[in-house]
Structure formats: C-alpha cells, structure tokens
Amino acid sequence: MRATLVQVGLRGLSTVQVRRVRPVRFGAAGGDVARVYRELERDFGVLAPPVALHSPAPDVLAAAWVMLRETLLVPGTVPRAVKEAVSTAVSEGNECPFCVTMHSSMLNDLVGGRDGADRDPAARAAADWARAGASPDTAAAHPVPFPADQAPEIVGTAVVLHYLNRMVNLFLGELPLPPGAPAASMVVVRRVLVHLIKSAERRAPRPGASLDLLPDAPLPGDLGWARGHPAIAGAFARGVAAVELAGRRSAPEEVRELVSAHLSRWDGRPVGVSRAWVEDAVAGLSPGHRATGRLALLTALASYQVDQGVVDAFRAVSPTDRALIDVTAWASLAAARRIGGWARTS
Template identity: 35%
Template sequence: MPSPFRHTTPPEPASAAGPVRAVYTQLARDFGITRAPTFVVLSSVPEIMASAWALMRESLIAGDGGRTGKELAALGVSEANRCPFCVDAHKMLLHATGDHALAERVARGEQPADEDQARVLAWGRATRIPGAPELTPYPFPAAHAPAYIGTALAFHFINRVVSALLTERLLPGNVQRFRAVRSLGGRSLSRTVRRHPAPGAGLTLLDGAGLALLDHAGPGPDWARATTVGPAYAALRAAAGEGERLLDADDRILVRETLGAWDGAHPPLAWDGLPGRDRPGARLALLAALAPYRITEEDVAAWRTPDRTDAALVRLVAYGAFAAVDRIESALPVRTAKEAS
C-alpha cells in the first residue's frame, strides 16, 4: 500500500513510548482512530504531536457546543485552506455525528439547509481572511466561542501540516469520495464521536508525560478564558515556535513581515515574495504558512543537510504553519468571547 507520508518517514506507531504512546491511547479512546496519519506524521517531535492533539481534543472533542457545529467549522477551515484530505475527513465525521443528510449535502458542494449551520460553515471559511465580515457576529453562542475558535485554529495548523507532509488521499484510491464509503466510515466512528468526554485529558499529556510545556506556555489567550483550550493553544504555540531556531535572523524577519502583511489570499503561482531555493528554510516556512500544498521534493532537498532530520523538517513545517495560525488568531474579533460569562 502506498505510504500516505511525503518528505518524511515517521516512526512506526508500534514502537511508540512515553508521550507519543499516550497520544495514541487518547486518539483511540476519544477520536476513534488509533494511528491517524495526521498525528503519526508529527510523532518524531513528541511535544508538537501532543500539543496539537491536546488543542484538537480540548476544543473539537471535549469543548463546549455540539460536535456537528464544530465539524462544520472545521470543514469550512479546511475548504478555505484547500486541504482535500481534511475536507474529506470532516465530511465523513459529519456522518459520524448522525446528521447524514447534512453530510451528503455538503459533500455535493451545497450549503446546509439550516441557516444557522450555513453560517457556521461560512464562519469557518472566513477565519482564513483577517477582517472578513462573516466573522461577526458569532454564529454560535458566545459561551461556546473558546471551543469553536480553538477548533478553527487547530485545523488551520493541522491543514497546513497535512498539506505539507501527507498525500491528499484520506483512504486508498480516494474511495471516501463514494457516498457508501463515507457513510460507512462515519458510522464506524459514531459511538466515539457522539460521546462527549470530559475536558482536560489532553493537558495531562503535556503536564505529566515528560513534556514541560505547561510550565512555561502560560494560560493562553483571552478568548479561551478559563477553559482547557487556552493552555492547549499556548502549548502548541510554544512547541511550534521552537522551529524558528532553524532559521537565521534575516529569515525569521522575512517570515514575520510576510505574515504580518498577509491578507488571507492564496499566493499566486508567480509569488514575488517567495524566496528562492538559495534561502531554503525561509522558503519552506513561508510555503508551510501560506501554500503548503506547493512544497516539492526539490524544496525539501534544497534545505536538507545530514543534520536536518525528519524531525527537523517537522519542526520547520510546524513553525511555518503556526506562524499563519498566529496571524489568523491575532486578527479574530474576540470581544464577545471575552465578555461572555
């Protein structure tokens, strides 16, 4: 069977130990998929794998609000980021929520019939674009904002990692695009998806499995208030931020300035601001941030040296991906979330 991985060969899940093994255990229990490639691809850097899972778990899975709405938000994010793997996954997971008509409606490219659900989908799509009018007012209760915002930001990160380091095929031969396969796949996950686990278990991976992320990451942004989403987000920010050490000062400045000026658009093929392969680290980081699906073998080869391992590539991609997340998060209108009681 062809490998789903591009540019890296992750460690075999069967050999996992410590925090990586703990993530796989939680994935099986709370997500229903033990060896999800989305997280396997991060496993060479346990702190990134664990914090990415923690953010997804504490927002999408254990956060406030119904799973259907948050899956719609994640679908909108994935569509906006042009991540076919994740788009197909969320369509299948909508089947798992039990809303089969909705799942098939969006699979056909139609809008949800329910106006509130349509607004959630539009909100998810709009989160890529700073200042988009669809971002306000929230299409969900303000009290649910930490979970919805956390879900959106989790998938802005995950989409970029997936597009950079996985193929587009969720299942071999893209069979998930057949209705029967989508439905069957979703139904196989329904018991897990319809359960609502208690918040906090994702944080135990960061606090008690050999990862000291919570010691210095802080409580997280204001929009997360006193929820477990906040520390999970802060942990991922801290873990992904370590990748900046792979760039020199000039490259870090270029990444920051480019992201600061970004308007949410997908870069054109003739992207004048993209460095050449003579600055391979900055090129990879910016591609991971803004157009991860355009990373090629040649881009990776230009950056590789004997000491730049698969783990180093994961760190660099995660750094670029979170640079985009940070830009998106900084532009979100969160006043209502802060004021919600």
C-alpha cells in the same frame, strides 16, 4: 480502552499514508508518542494520519494532539456538527482535500445527509463565519453567529484546522487512503472511519486529560479568545510553547523574523500561482538559510505550493525528519495564530 480489531488493522494503513517523513510505527512507539497514539485511538477513534505525521518530533506531536483534542473532540457547549462545519469550511479555503473529505463526511453523517452545512442552520452560520474569517477585512464585516462563551471552542477549532491543513498539504495525499489504493475504495473507508470517530465521540473524552503531556505555560496575548475555557486555554498555551521551542530548535532566528514580518503584513488572501514572491523574500537571507526560509514562508502562506524540490533543498542543510516537522509546524502555527488573532468573537 482496549483497541478494536478494526483499529489495530488500521494502524499500519494510517502511518503508511504519510509522505516526506517516516512516522513512528505504532508497534515501535514508546514514551509520549505511544501515549498519544493510544489516546488518538481512544478519543478520536483511529490513529489519525494528520496527527501521527508529527511523530518524528514528539513534543510537536503532543502539541498538535492536545490542541485538536480540547477543541474538536472534547464535548462542550458547541455541537459537534458546528465544529465539523467550521473544519470543513476552513479546509476548503486552504485547499486541503484530505481534510475536506474527512470533516465533510463527519458533518454529513451527523446531520443525516449530503451538504450538511446547508441542512443545519447553526452549522451553516458557523461555516459562513469561518469562511469570512480567512481575511481581516471580511472577518470584521461578518456577524458573529455564536455567543461569546462559545468562542474558545469555535475559534480554537478554526485555528487548529488552519494549522493542520498546512501540515496535511505537505505530508499527506489528497485522500485518506494508502498509496496505490483505488479512489473508489473511499466509499467503504469513509463509512468505517466515520463509524470509529462517532464511537469515540459517544465515550465523551474528558476535558484536560492530556494536558500533562506538556509543561504548563502562559497564554500568549494573541490567543485571548481562549480565555474563559481553562482546558482550551491550557492546551493552546502549552502547545504554542512547544511549537515555539521547536521553531527555535530548527529554524534560524533570521528565518523566523522573516516569516513573522510577512505574516504581520499578510491579509489572508492567496499569494498567487507564481513563487517569484518567495524567491524575492529569501534573497536577503544568509545563503545557508534560504532553503529553510523558502520552506517556512511557503508553508505559512501557500502550503499547496510546497513541492519535493523545496523539501529536498531544505534537507540538504537540515536532513532530519524532526527538523522538517519543527520548521513546518512552527510556520503553520504562526499563520494559524495570525488568522485567529483577527477572528471576531462578538
């Protein structure tokens, strides 16, 4: 597919929105980064900043893309409006205004008006299920509003958004606008982006077409909800393996063990406004690993609490953009997998 003039014009505006790391520019991209960028424009409609921000770590970029593509973008048995309702509800719960703006805009356009989830009974039921799924107690008590064969698409969409919300909170602003752009311009920007995304949807992306970006891998046991859908299972198996490798590459083992231990006890609820809990948690780490532990724990459990000071402290020991993406992606996906693990599907 040849890029439109609008898509070409948005390329620079997409990457300039990313903060705290320097994403690969479209014109400078090569190899798998260039391929993902082209596929983003073809299948998503635009060089989406939530995916492009991963470009300093090409394997993590590929992982984020294949998981998002197979769940949200590839047509299946679940209507796109239902997936957008789940995406919006998850993003609201994670306090990710960037993602709320994008997914609610798409949802409202699909159902023909504001408050899209309220206008579509199936979308409303799926959104309620996604909100209840934020903690194991409420997830267990909430009825499942979809048949079992739709679980890979719906749970997969929720897991991907729990992952992306955390990354977006760290690396993007509150609105899908370049720095300095007036908030009033969102009216036009929203209209253009929704048009591009819907145009890409009409081309019906083919299942599994991007899986060869990453090597085959076994599906972890906690992702059992993906079984029965080969493309989604393949995307998550490969994506998780790539992100796990990135975690081992840039996060010390004692940091990964600390985050895993906290997630195993986490009930999905907010940890509170104060960050005293994280200081207590990292006190037992080796001094040289505390900055990494602090960043990883906050990313997993309270991404909205990550500020520039936390990032600067991490960069003092791990200065590369790739390391920053590695650690935050690993922590984000670990939390998203934990939430997906308690999701009810029947």
